[in-house]
Amino acid sequence: MQTESDILILGGGCAGLSLALRLAADGENCPSTVILESRPHYSNDRTWCFWDDGSAHLRELVQHRWPIVTLAHGEHRISVDCHTIPYAMIPAGHFYAHATEKLAETAHVTVAMNETVIGEPRKEGSLWRVETRCGSRWAKRLIDTRPQRVPQRGAAVLWQSFSGHEIECEEDRFDPGVARLMDFSPSKNGRITFLYLLPLSPRRALVEVTVLAPDPLGPEDLTEELAAFIRRQVGESSHAVLRSEHGVLPMGQAAFDRGTDVSHVRVGVAAGGARAASGFAFQRIQRWANACAAELIAGQPPLSHSSDPWITRAMDALFLRVLRAHPERAPELFLALFALEDPRRIIRFMSDQAVVADYAAIILALPPWLFLREIPQVLWPQPSLREGDPIG
Numbered sequence: 001m002q003t004e005s006d007i008l009i010l011g012g013g014c015a016g017l018s019l020a021l022r023l024a025a026d027g028e029n030c031p032s033t034v035i036l037e038s039r040p041h042y043s044n045d046r047t048w049c050f051w052d053d054g055s056a057h058l059r060e061l062v063q064h065r066w067p068i069v070t071l072a073h074g075e076h077r078i079s080v081d082c083h084t085i086p087y088a089m090i091p092a093g094h095f096y097a098h099a100t101e102k103l104a105e106t107a108h109v110t111v112a113m114n115e116t117v118i119g120e121p122r123k124e125g126s127l128w129r130v131e132t133r134c135g136s137r138w139a140k141r142l143i144d145t146r147p148q149r150v151p152q153r154g155a156a157v158l159w160q161s162f163s164g165h166e167i168e169c170e171e172d173r174f175d176p177g178v179a180r181l182m183d184f185s186p187s188k189n190g191r192i193t194f195l196y197l198l199p200l201s202p203r204r205a206l207v208e209v210t211v212l213a214p215d216p217l218g219p220e221d222l223t224e225e226l227a228a229f230i231r232r233q234v235g236e237s238s239h240a241v242l243r244s245e246h247g248v249l250p251m252g253q254a255a256f257d258r259g260t261d262v263s264h265v266r267v268g269v270a271a272g273g274a275r276a277a278s279g280f281a282f283q284r285i286q287r288w289a290n291a292c293a294a295e296l297i298a299g300q301p302p303l304s305h306s307s308d309p310w311i312t313r314a315m316d317a318l319f320l321r322v323l324r325a326h327p328e329r330a331p332e333l334f335l336a337l338f339a340l341e342d343p344r345r346i347i348r349f350m351s352d353q354a355v356v357a358d359y360a361a362i363i364l365a366l367p368p369w370l371f372l373r374e375i376p377q378v379l380w381p382q383p384s385l386r387e388g389d390p391i392g
């Protein structure tokens with residue numbers, strides 16, 4: 001098979017489908033677009049959460065909103081009233097169904113499932129050539145959303161590894177009005193571990209164990225902790241596992257090769273799509289998709305993710321350095337941030353919407369000496385955070 005299109009999107013996950021949706025929304029102006037997705041079909045493989053200030057993208061797909069979130073460490077628990085900017089969740093299954101339905105309505109976009117891209121694209125004349133298991137594809141512009149490399153120590157300051165089950169109990173166990181964002185366990189082996197619990201009804205919840213650590217962890221590394229967390233939540237009450245999810249997200253990524261040809265960009269969670277200090281990516285990807293689609297429709301080259309403002313980058317880098325150097329202090333630091341008199345400040349900061357007063361309040365809430373000591377590392381990083389090099 002040999003086919004040519006204006007745009008090839010490699011990978012039909014969150015970034016690939018989001019971009020295609022924005023292109024398709026422009027009707028007849030939509031360039032001919034092909035998405036190459038290796039999966040044979042979509043499943044409800046993850047949940048996307050974000051703070052919904054009313055301007056969030058794809059709000060119509062939200063399944064649940066929590067007006068209260070809690071953080072806890074031992075006896076110390078804080079409850080944050082965020083009803084004006086609730087924590088919201090979109091199940092990936094809703095998003096995939098919405099995207100495939102919308103894209104099926106336009107002849108300008110083709111989603112080629114079960115079509116795995118092999119190797120790196122090559123430029124031949126003015127076209128990009130992409131090899132897949134089914135043949136060759138050609139396009140003028142290329143948007144590559146495939147994960148760029150296998151997660152490994154040194155490719156990020158910390159890795160956020162998580163594994164969870166959506167469970168259904170036989171008795172009421174949960175408060176669907178309260179999301180438990182971080183329930184910390186004592187820090188061990190340089191790891192920061194916490195429970196993340198999103199109740200969907202009195203009997204149903206997503207229960208996850210999350211570990212922030214220099215090494216990425218697979219689901220098998222988290223099995224015991226997840227089982228213990230679930231036991232603690234449901235006690236002797238029997239429960240069914242409805243589905244499972246696992247992820248490894250970079251926090252403070254090493255630089256990656258952006259290439260030199262403007263007609264080819266790398267995007268998505270592995271290429272600057274995720275916020276360094278939190279791993280939040282969904283709404284950032286939506287904002288990128290809007291901007292990138294506008295450029296493409298105007299006949300311009302595709303956009304990669306734009307850099308965060310320097311203050312955000314500096315604060316994220318410093319925060320991650322401190323977490324890595326002092327994992328045992330993580331509960332105290334996160335609890336201090338959410339205990340701010342106006343918790344909307346930390347929510348805006350995590351959602352890329354911070355104003356100057358938010359930055360100031362956040363800096364003042366944290367212990368200064370812990371952070372000052374790490375400033376040299378941020379200003380003059382060891383060469384170890386260059387691509388592929390391991391960190392100390």
Ligand SMILES: Cc1cc2nc3c(=O)[nH]c(=O)nc-3n(C[C@H](O)[C@H](O)[C@H](O)COP(=O)(O)OP(=O)(O)OC[C@H]3O[C@@H](n4cnc5c(N)ncnc54)[C@H](O)[C@@H]3O)c2cc1C
Pocket residue numbers: 010011012013014015016036037038039045046047048049050115116117118145146147245246247248249267268269270273279280281282283285
């Ligand atoms: C379990 C989980 C939960 C998450 N929860 C949140 C959250 O609550 N909030 C938040 O903001 N972010 C969250 N994230 C982070 C981020 O939003 C997601 O990872 C998001 O899916 C990233 O989008 P993406 O397009 O970069 O990657 P993906 O959605 O993973 O898309 C990449 C696509 O490329 C395809 N692909 C890979 N290789 C090939 C190939 N060779 N050929 C063709 N196709 C290929 C894959 O099958 C996949 O569909 C979560 C991530 C995970 C894994």
